[in-house]
Structures are given as structure tokens and as C-alpha cells.
Amino acid sequence: RxxxxxxxxxxxxxxxxxxxxxxxxxxxxxxxxxxxxxxxxxxxxxxxxxxxxxxxxxxxxxxxxxxxxxxxxxxxxxxxxxxxxxxxxxxxxxxxxxxxxxxxxxxxxxxxxxxxxxxxxxxxxxxxxxxxxxxxxxxxxxxxxxxxxxxxxxxxxxxxxxxxxxxxxxxxxxxxxxxxxxxxxAIDGEIENPFEAVVHQSIIGAQDFVDWVRQKLPRKAQREVPALNRLQHHISVERIIAEVAKAGNAKAADLRDRKTKLKDLRQMAIELSYRYSNYKQKEIGAIFGVDYSTVSQSRTRLKTKLNSSRKLKKQFHRIRAQIEKMAIPKI
CATH class of the missing domain: 3.30.70.1290 (Transposase IS200-like)
Known part of the structure; x- marks a missing residue:
């Protein structure tokens, strides 16, 4: 699996x-x-x-x-x-x-x-x-x-x-x-079936997501997708904030500041902390000085921005790729 x-x-x-x-x-x-x-x-x-x-x-x-x-x-x-x-x-x-x-x-x-x-x-x-x-x-x-x-x-x-x-x-x-x-x-008419998007009998996802998963597989596992080992280890929120700040030519303290003008970078740091750290939203919120619901709202706002701005989405994927390199255990 x-x-x-x-x-x-x-x-x-x-x-x-x-x-x-x-x-x-x-x-x-x-x-x-x-x-x-x-x-x-x-x-x-x-x-x-x-x-x-x-x-x-x-x-x-x-x-x-x-x-x-x-x-x-x-x-x-x-x-x-x-x-x-x-x-x-x-x-x-x-x-x-x-x-x-x-x-x-x-x-x-x-x-x-x-x-x-x-x-x-x-x-x-x-x-x-x-x-x-x-x-x-x-x-x-x-x-x-x-x-x-x-x-x-x-x-x-x-x-x-x-x-x-x-x-x-x-x-x-x-x-x-x-x-x-x-x-x-969906009751009125034919019910949409998301299982039609199943790839390799293992994944329901768009092509970019499938490619993202495939990039994490060793060559042998690419031929045997269902038999995949675990892909990542946890990264601290502090390391993620530092990496996002570095990518945006900013200071880590600026991203933790609730009043920062670097809203996009801050939201990226929150989203990537949620994806790649072992912290729950409440714990992430404590680091960024906000409560649980604000973390969730921040992630929602970022998702909307990424869907409307190709430039921002490209920047986010570039930073995420760097975080992913940190998340792959060295063998």
C-alpha cells in the first residue's frame, strides 16, 4: 500500500x-x-x-x-x-x-x-x-x-x-x-462516480497528483505501485517556516507574525506545515499565533488563491518540491 x-x-x-x-x-x-x-x-x-x-x-x-x-x-x-x-x-x-x-x-x-x-x-x-x-x-x-x-x-x-x-x-x-x-x-440525475479516476488500482487523483506520487517511488516500486513503502518522515514546523522564508527572501519571524505583509508566504508555511509536519492544526496555530479555525481558514484561502493565480501556484509547487526533498528519508 x-x-x-x-x-x-x-x-x-x-x-x-x-x-x-x-x-x-x-x-x-x-x-x-x-x-x-x-x-x-x-x-x-x-x-x-x-x-x-x-x-x-x-x-x-x-x-x-x-x-x-x-x-x-x-x-x-x-x-x-x-x-x-x-x-x-x-x-x-x-x-x-x-x-x-x-x-x-x-x-x-x-x-x-x-x-x-x-x-x-x-x-x-x-x-x-x-x-x-x-x-x-x-x-x-x-x-x-x-x-x-x-x-x-x-x-x-x-x-x-x-x-x-x-x-x-x-x-x-x-x-x-x-x-x-x-x-x-447529485440525486437529480446520474450520480458522479469518482472511482472512474482510479489509476494503477491504487490512486484516485488528477495527473499531477499521480506524477507527484510516482516521483516518490523507487524504480522497482514504479512497476509495483501497490507495494510501496512509506515515503516520508516528519519535518518540524520551524524547519518548514525557515525553508519557505528562504524561498521568499524573507525572515522566518516575518512569517510567524500575524500582522505580516507577506500573507501568501505565511499561508504557504501554514499549509506545508499541515502537510509535512506531525503537528495538528491546533499546534500549528499556536506557533503562528492563531487558533485552530484560523489555520483551517488560511488553508482554504490559499487553495482559492492557487486556483486563480498561475504564478503563485508555480511558486508554491517549487517550495513544496524543496520541502518534499527534506521529507524523503535518506537510505
Whole structure:
């Protein structure tokens, strides 16, 4: 599997012999509880999930490049608890889980929508009208969708604010409505399938992202993309700030200053710290003198700027390439 710190994954697994993995709602709640326990143990950021009768989908980020360890722990934990609760023995899941590395910039948002639409992508809803489908999605208990739309339906183990701030600008009633409408828009007509962008059976991403991953592979691994070793080690935020400052002919102290005139460089330093350090947004914010939400907003603003300015995007990629060289362990 392709593993590196900060990577995003779509993860899926089915029941053994395609049998149900949930017999009752106690099993479903047990699944959610086991998932929360494993995410906490392995410092996993859980973004979305949906539970169906005989399979599940997850969208996660792995700050510590430990997807395999996390999933092994989670699947074993759920299997043991399921068997004890139901007086069963043997396997619950069908072999190893499947995972795809996800390009955050281009595919994380549409993939989250595809996952959240799973409950109505069945024969049962083939001829159902739109109001029936939207109501079912809104009331479906075993998905993160409702929590992104309504505060009262939130799960304390999900960081809803990060996703909403990143893709809808803020975590407010207006942003939650926009998130809800984004999903509902795909109900009326053919549902967009992000899995059509899968490359090498391992990656969902645009070509520049695929090229970025390929550049990190040793020659042998380029021929065997699924069998990739971990790519990076963590870099301190201080080193990242220094590198960004050097690239912009500035001082590191200027980038840490909240009142700096070098807004673009400061936002780049924040974004690259998020991608390549082992710091969480709250910890990054402390270094830059801001709170957690401001870090998220800064990253969102930078993403908008990069999409509208070719010159700025070129500068960012040049600095990121230098940071990546620092992130590759020497063998």
C-alpha cells in the first residue's frame, strides 16, 4: 500500500462471502464505537463513513502513515466484539480491506458525496422520487452525512469543522446548508462516480497528483505501485517556516507574525506545515499565533488563491518540491 504522513484514503470492506456484517443496530453502534477507539489509538482523522448491510466505506487521513496498523486493529476489534455479542465464530470480513490513495485537492469532496449517497444507491430507491431520497438520507443514522448538515446529529468523534471550513468556507448554518445542497444536487440525475479516476488500482487523483506520487517511488516500486513503502518522515514546523522564508527572501519571524505583509508566504508555511509536519492544526496555530479555525481558514484561502493565480501556484509547487526533498528519508 502507498503510505506517507498526511495521506487520505478511501477504505472499503465487505462481509465474508458477501454476508451481512450487521445483524442488529447494536452491531452498527458497536462498529462506530470500535472505529472511534481505533481512530483514537492510531491518531486517525475520520472524515466520512457509511454503513451498509454487508459492507462499509470510510474516508480517512493518516497523519502518522499507519493505515495498515489502524485497519488491522479496527477489523480485529470489531470481529471479536461481533462474535461475542452474537455467539458466532470465524471471519466477519472478506479478506483484506481495499484502500485507494485520494488526491485531496481534486477528489476528496466528490468522493465524500459519493460515499454519503450510498444508502440510496440500491434497487429499493430506483424509482423513488427526490423528496423520498433526500428525506431518507437526512434520517439515515449510520452515516456522517446528517452530522455535516445538522448540529444535533453530530458524532463527537468526527471533526466536522475541518471539512466544512476547507470546502465550504466555515462551519455555520449557511455552510451546512451548502454542504447538504451539494449532496442533494447529485440525486437529480446520474450520480458522479469518482472511482472512474482510479489509476494503477491504487490512486484516485488528477495527473499531477499521480506524477507527484510516482516521483516518490523507487524504480522497482514504479512497476509495483501497490507495494510501496512509506515515503516520508516528519519535518518540524520551524524547519518548514525557515525553508519557505528562504524561498521568499524573507525572515522566518516575518512569517510567524500575524500582522505580516507577506500573507501568501505565511499561508504557504501554514499549509506545508499541515502537510509535512506531525503537528495538528491546533499546534500549528499556536506557533503562528492563531487558533485552530484560523489555520483551517488560511488553508482554504490559499487553495482559492492557487486556483486563480498561475504564478503563485508555480511558486508554491517549487517550495513544496524543496520541502518534499527534506521529507524523503535518506537510505
Amino acid at each position: 502507498i503510505e506517507y504522513p498526511g495521506a487520505y484514503y478511501h477504505v472499503m470492506n465487505r462481509g465474508n462471502r458477501r454476508e451481512d456484517i450487521f445483524l442488529t443496530n447494536k452491531d452498527r453502534q458497536g462498529f462506530v464505537d470500535a472505529l472511534a477507539d481505533s481512530c483514537d489509538t492510531y491518531s486517525i482523522k475520520l472524515i466520512t463513513y457509511v454503513l451498509m448491510d454487508n459492507h462499509f466505506h470510510l474516508l480517512v487521513q493518516t497523519p502518522q502513515a499507519n493505515l495498515s496498523e489502524f485497519m488491522r486493529h479496527f477489523l480485529v476489534t470489531y470481529t471479536v466484539r461481533f462474535n461475542l455479542r452474537n455467539g458466532c465464530t470465524g471471519h466477519v470480513f472478506q479478506g483484506r480491506f481495499k484502500s485507494l490513495l485520494v488526491d485531496e485537492d481534486e477528489y476528496l469532496l466528490p468522493l465524500s458525496r459519493y460515499i454519503h449517497l450510498n444508502p440510496i444507491r440500491s434497487k429499493r430507491f430506483k424509482d423513488a422520487d427526490i423528496p423520498t431520497k433526500t428525506e431518507y438520507l437526512k434520517e439515515y443514522s449510520w452515516s456522517t452525512f446528517a452530522g455535516y448538515c445538522y448540529l444535533r446529529k453530530r458524532n463527537k468523534n468526527i471533526d466536522y469543522s475541518w471539512f466544512l471550513c476547507t470546502y465550504f468556507g466555515e462551519d455555520t448554518a449557511k455552510a451546512r446548508r451548502r454542504c447538504r445542497e451539494y449532496v442533494y444536487q
